[in-house]
Amino acid sequence: MNYPELGEDLPAAHKSVETLELLRRRRSTTADCLGGPGPDRATLDDILKIAARVPDHRRVAPFRFIVFEGEARASFGKTLRDVFVADNPDASEEKIAYEQNRFQRAPIIVGLISNVDKTHRTPEWEQILSAGAAGQNLLLAACAFGFAAQWLTEWYAFDERIANALSLGKDERIAGFIYIGTATQQPKERGRPDMSALISRYGA
Numbered sequence: 001m002n003y004p005e006l007g008e009d010l011p012a013a014h015k016s017v018e019t020l021e022l023l024r025r026r027r028s029t030t031a032d033c034l035g036g037p038g039p040d041r042a043t044l045d046d047i048l049k050i051a052a053r054v055p056d057h058r059r060v061a062p063f064r065f066i067v068f069e070g071e072a073r074a075s076f077g078k079t080l081r082d083v084f085v086a087d088n089p090d091a092s093e094e095k096i097a098y099e100q101n102r103f104q105r106a107p108i109i110v111g112l113i114s115n116v117d118k119t120h121r122t123p124e125w126e127q128i129l130s131a132g133a134a135g136q137n138l139l140l141a142a143c144a145f146g147f148a149a150q151w152l153t154e155w156y157a158f159d160e161r162i163a164n165a166l167s168l169g170k171d172e173r174i175a176g177f178i179y180i181g182t183a184t185q186q187p188k189e190r191g192r193p194d195m196s197a198l199i200s201r202y203g204a
Helices: 017-025 041-051 071-087 093-100 124-144 160-165
Strands: 063-069 108-115 148-152 172-183
Touching: 017 124, 041 063, 041 124, 063 071, 063 124, 071 093, 071 160, 108 124, 124 148, 124 172, 160 172
Parallel strands: none
Antiparallel strands: 063 108, 108 172, 148 172
């Protein structure tokens, strides 16, 4: 793991056919199609370190990660169950079990937390964008290590009781949960945007 030292000269570009191919073909794998194995501790630490290498105006680091692995996934599942049942007391046992087992869909789940410092002179919008970039870097790093992944929010990313259970600060928000594992089936290509509708040239 060759990370540069502080102040070290770095190349401004890294010409790489393999990276371009990864970017052209990157595709999320749905959480329901993930299984083991997932990354080991050292690999996951490397994935998260790569995820944090994002554009970050004035080095605020306006994000953090919460890792769910092993028995912690089942423990958090009990919280999901309790909150879901509180809102849906008439739900079937099948539906309740599905909600409780959401974090059993992959061996590793990373909660991406947007951690905006509203007292900092860097605009809030820029800080939020940095968190989004960290999520994309995480997906790409997982893929480059040979793992499949999906970035989801789902209802519990927006629930205040879940935020409290995760001890989020008052200015923190869940940007999503990134499921990481090994694909049990290959994803299919999805529809892509019409690029002609997305690109304009100033002055043209």
